[in-house]
Amino acid sequence: MVAIIKTGHSIHRIFNYNENKVSEGVAKLIGAGNYPLDIDRLDLRTKLSVLEKPLALNEKTSRNSVHISLNFDHSESGIKSDRLMEIANRYMKDIGFSEQPFLVYQHHDAGHPHIHIVTIKIKADGKRIDMNNIGRNQSETARKAIEKEFNLVRAEDQKKQQYAMQPIGPEVVHYGKVQSKKAIQNVLDFVIGNYRYASLPELNSILRQYNVQAERGTEDSRTFKRNGLLYRIIDKQQNPVGVPIKASSFYSRPTLQFLANQYPQNDKKRQPFKQRLKNAIDLALKDRKISLHELSAVLQKQGIIVCQRRSGEGQLYGITYIDHTTKCVFNGSILGKAYSAKGLMERCLPLSISGKDSLALPLHPPQKETGLHLPQATAIAEVTKAAPKSGEANINEGLGKDILESLLQAEQAADYVPKQFKKKRRRRNRPNSNQ
Structure with a gap:
């Protein structure tokens, strides 16, 4: 299993990205953590409002949203939804997010089975969860334990397969194709x-x-x-x-x-x-x-x-x-x-x-x-x-002021991708994801 963690400035965009995949028929909401209702009773407003509420308590943390993908070997395409939720719950617990609200989506738009987890790093009391080196430490520990417990293909054995979180940028809107x-x-x-x-x-x-x-x-x-x-x-x-x-x-x-x-x-x-x-x-x-x-x-x-x-x-x-x-x-x-x-x-x-x-x-x-x-x-x-x-x-x-970003550039910068799946490149300073 390969875990990829990204943080971002907008929980709306991460949420919309996954919900749009659901609308397109290539993803499905399979579970939610720390939500007041079962997923079949959650409407769009409720799904988002539960994530937004804690964010209002801490406006100083700009990168307050978290997007995680758990990627499995192509041979594991038969994993059932309830089993995937067990894996997601265990992973969130092991990285210190067990009390955070989160949504879990199973995607079917790639050549390998994978799930996306949408959550936030602001607690119910407004305090920020420290994510410094979370990928290298907590995530790696959780990944290895989950691979062993659920009998999954180890990340080390998947080196030839490249994984990447799809950039979350808006697509050009074509009337009639999307709501x-x-x-x-x-x-x-x-x-x-x-x-x-x-x-x-x-x-x-x-x-x-x-x-x-x-x-x-x-x-x-x-x-x-x-x-x-x-x-x-x-x-x-x-x-x-x-x-x-x-x-x-x-x-x-x-x-x-x-x-x-x-x-x-x-x-x-x-x-x-x-x-x-x-x-x-x-x-x-x-x-x-x-x-x-x-x-x-x-x-x-x-x-x-x-x-x-x-x-x-x-x-x-x-x-x-x-x-x-x-x-x-x-x-x-x-x-x-x-x-x-x-x-x-x-x-x-x-x-x-x-x-x-x-x-x-x-x-x-x-x-x-x-x-x-x-x-x-x-x-x-x-x-x-x-x-x-x-x-x-x-x-x-009117008076010109700043704007813009690459049309298809991802809003989130990857805070952690396992080193065995990265292409070799020169070392450079990593940004602090908690700013």
């Missing part, structure tokens, strides 16, 4: 919880990568007048599909005011990474003139996506940079005039009106996204330079 609210929530948990942003347009530049969009509605709408916010699914051409969902209906409540409260701290966090982005652009354009299409390709190799905003006529009027390496998003004008849409048009070869140079985002009509910004946002906002056609609204880009 809309659940799919949008998964994207919101990932983006809002990990990236830094300072305006609604900047947030949308990331959400649209997943076919999700936040919108306020028209200025005469009830939602707009009441400072409401809606989230909805969009298609590849960024046309809205399906029914929009109110921000207040999501359990994380990513409302307009909530987002606005994130802007100042996000802006502060991303400032150290601004120069990296400017240097990457300057270096690509040094001593030569290339097209915006070529510039986008060069930057993309460094993990930087160039999101172009064009009018219905194909005229470029705005640029947003998404830096996946530093997890930051910058509106072009925030970096300086030389990095805005107008500045790039002067520094690059003429753009193709046909849209050839639009690498990151499809062409779409401008949309008004006047979210709540910082007080000084109006003075330094990037406004559409080209006058929009009739019926098209200007985009008011």
Whole structure:
């Protein structure tokens, strides 16, 4: 048996990952520990609320969620669910989590039998469970004892088989394939919880990568007048599909005011990474003139996506940079005039009106996204330079602040994977999972 332990910032995302597998028919909830009801009487809200309650008692611990996978040899595919629960209960007891609430899912989406355990490291009294070296010490001891007691294939005998916890990142949402609210929530948990942003347009530049969009509605709408916010699914051409969902209906409540409260701290966090982005652009354009299409390709190799905003006529009027390496998003004008849409048009070869140079985002009509910004946002906002056609609204880009992370990058970093299953690599300092 091979045990893999990961910690993360979001219990919602770990929970959603496993529940989505259940919805897809490739996983099943087989048991729960320290829950008030039997699993056949647990609805989604109850499953999650039991895990969330202790977390509210300790907000200082950022990596408060735990995701464990117990992997068995392919020859052990006949292990029954009740037997797997016995193994899970014994493992949780041996690593010191016997009193923690946890959910156990049996997955059928890999070539070997395995289960996932979803739990938290905050106790009922708000104290944090110390997980330093838990994989090397408690987990290894528990693993060896369980292998012997349950007559399982030893981890040492499975060296040729590679195990890995699948990254928990949101998938691009396709309308009709997954329940809309659940799919949008998964994207919101990932983006809002990990990236830094300072305006609604900047947030949308990331959400649209997943076919999700936040919108306020028209200025005469009830939602707009009441400072409401809606989230909805969009298609590849960024046309809205399906029914929009109110921000207040999501359990994380990513409302307009909530987002606005994130802007100042996000802006502060991303400032150290601004120069990296400017240097990457300057270096690509040094001593030569290339097209915006070529510039986008060069930057993309460094993990930087160039999101172009064009009018219905194909005229470029705005640029947003998404830096996946530093997890930051910058509106072009925030970096300086030389990095805005107008500045790039002067520094690059003429753009193709046909849209050839639009690498990151499809062409779409401008949309008004006047979210709540910082007080000084109006003075330094990037406004559409080209006058929009009739019926098209200007985009008011607010003060840019941080955001982003690799689209498919896992939210959790592996705290422990047995060394015999790791590829040889240079030693480096390991992060403290309890921070």
